[in-house]
Amino acid sequence: AQRVTQPEKLLSVFKGAPVELKCNYSYSGSPELFWYVQYSRQRLQLLLRHISRESIKGFTADLNKGETSFHLKKPFAQEEDSAMYYCALSAPNAGKSTFGDGTTLTVKP
């Protein structure tokens, strides 16, 4: 069964501090992994996907197959990063995505 766990419901950091949002998953095989973000009063949108290996808005995420984790990191948090973040996985080219319950990140000035 597919499962995504985000252990922190809430995360608060000061501006300029590093931030790490944790994501652990269970899946038999090699899933595709994603981070989605929802800013206040906006729709859910893709932040990054692991196969792209890109950095979006300064965020990166490393897939650790041994620990089945896909943590999202940013070295210097900004106030505009305050949002809800969801980790998700899907089977390659599958329709269904499984989401975690999200982490609310607050970046304090």
Next chain:
Amino acid sequence: DTGVSQDPRHKITKRGQNVTFRCDPISEHNRLYWYRQTLGQGPEFLTYFQNEAQLEKSRLLSDRFSAERPKGSFSTLEIQRTEQGDSAMYLCASSLVTGNTIYFGEGSWLTVV
């Protein structure tokens, strides 16, 4: 194209009534998804279409729920004999077949009283 659009944005209905939500995907997208989200939880998969074919349905989609995409464009999600437990945000999303980047609509809030 302004992205995935959903209608209505909010619906309050009495228990036992039927409700229908509509989703218009991004025009060139041939996959369309329905998710449900309750407070404090992430989106839960309900079903998805590739063109007009409904390819997968979650066990969450009871007999009271039906989704259609008759011409491979817009989709409707109908809930019959609504129950209070159906109160949730119903999210629609769309994507191309190649690649799993999905684009979400703003959602339709359902409150069953």
